[in-house]
Amino acid sequence: MRGTLEYVTLTRELAAQHAEALAALGRDNAWENWRSENVLMELPDKWRLSLLALSRGGPAAYAVVSRKLDAAHIHHLIVGASGRRQGIGKRMLLEIASTCVREGIGRITLKVSTSNQSAVAFYERWGFRVTAAKGTDLLEMSAHVQTLLAALGSARPQENGAAASAEETPG
Numbered sequence: 694m695r696g697t698l699e700y701v702t703l704t705r706e707l708a709a710q711h712a713e714a715l716a717a718l719g720r721d722n723a724w725e726n727w728r729s730e731n732v733l734m735e736l737p738d739k740w741r742l743s744l745l746a747l748s749r750g751g752p753a754a755y756a757v758v759s760r761k762l763d764a765a766h767i768h769h770l771i772v773g774a775s776g777r778r779q780g781i782g783k784r785m786l787l788e789i790a791s792t793c794v795r796e797g798i799g800r801i802t803l804k805v806s807t808s809n810q811s812a813v814a815f816y817e818r819w820g821f822r823v824t825a826a827k828g829t830d831l832l833e834m835s836a837h838v839q840t841l842l843a844a845l846g847s848a849r850p851q852e853n854g855a856a857a858s859a860e861e862t863p864g
């Protein structure tokens with residue numbers, strides 16, 4: 694995927710507008726079972742913490758994030774197949790971390806399947822560590838926002854964070 698991506702907060706209105714396209718973004722993965730209902734489900738602070746990357750007005754990537762206790766929890770982070778390994782996932786994490794700074798949240802958590810090796814490698818690359826194994830197939834991971842920002846590089850997230858539009862950065 695080439696050109697400028699626009700990173701914006703995934704509001705309820707944008708989720709409703711793009712629900713079907715968002716649910717379809719990860720369907721090249723056999724495990725993907727999200728449907729538009731999952732995209733639209735209400736969760737604490739979801740419409741402040743979630744993120745959408747648009748390419749020519751259409752969804753290129755999205756992250757569904759909500760508040761869980763003192764942390765921001767990533768429920769789903771999907772980069773469309775044609776955009777992977779181009780630094781978009783990295784930029785998404787940077788935007789999520791930036792939002793956390795703005796919202797006074799110090800930690801990000803997620804769950805990932807052990808069989809999803811590429812996602813585990815991606816999250817570990819940026820400082821997430823396994824905090825628990827649930828059953829045989831599910832890992833809980835966590836990262837401090839500041840650790841994440843340091844690992845993501847010197848570029849500080851912009852003050853207006855997810856509202857900003859920016860060029861893709863190489864991973």
Ligand SMILES: CC(C)(COP(=O)(O)OP(=O)(O)OC[C@H]1O[C@@H](n2cnc3c(N)ncnc32)[C@H](O)[C@@H]1OP(=O)(O)O)[C@@H](O)C(=O)NCCC(=O)NCCS
Nearest residue numbers: 770771772777778779780781782783811812814815818864
């Ligand atoms: C996991 C995912 C979000 C990563 O996003 P991405 O845009 O492809 O990742 P980036 O290009 O930002 O990768 C940055 C770095 O993370 C690591 N990484 C990313 N994908 C990787 C992979 N498949 N294998 C090993 N390392 C990987 C690498 O260190 C990479 O840097 P490099 O390309 O210079 O080697 C994306 O592959 C994806 O959407 N996958 C399908 C959905 C999914 O599994 N989501 C997570 C669970 S919900």
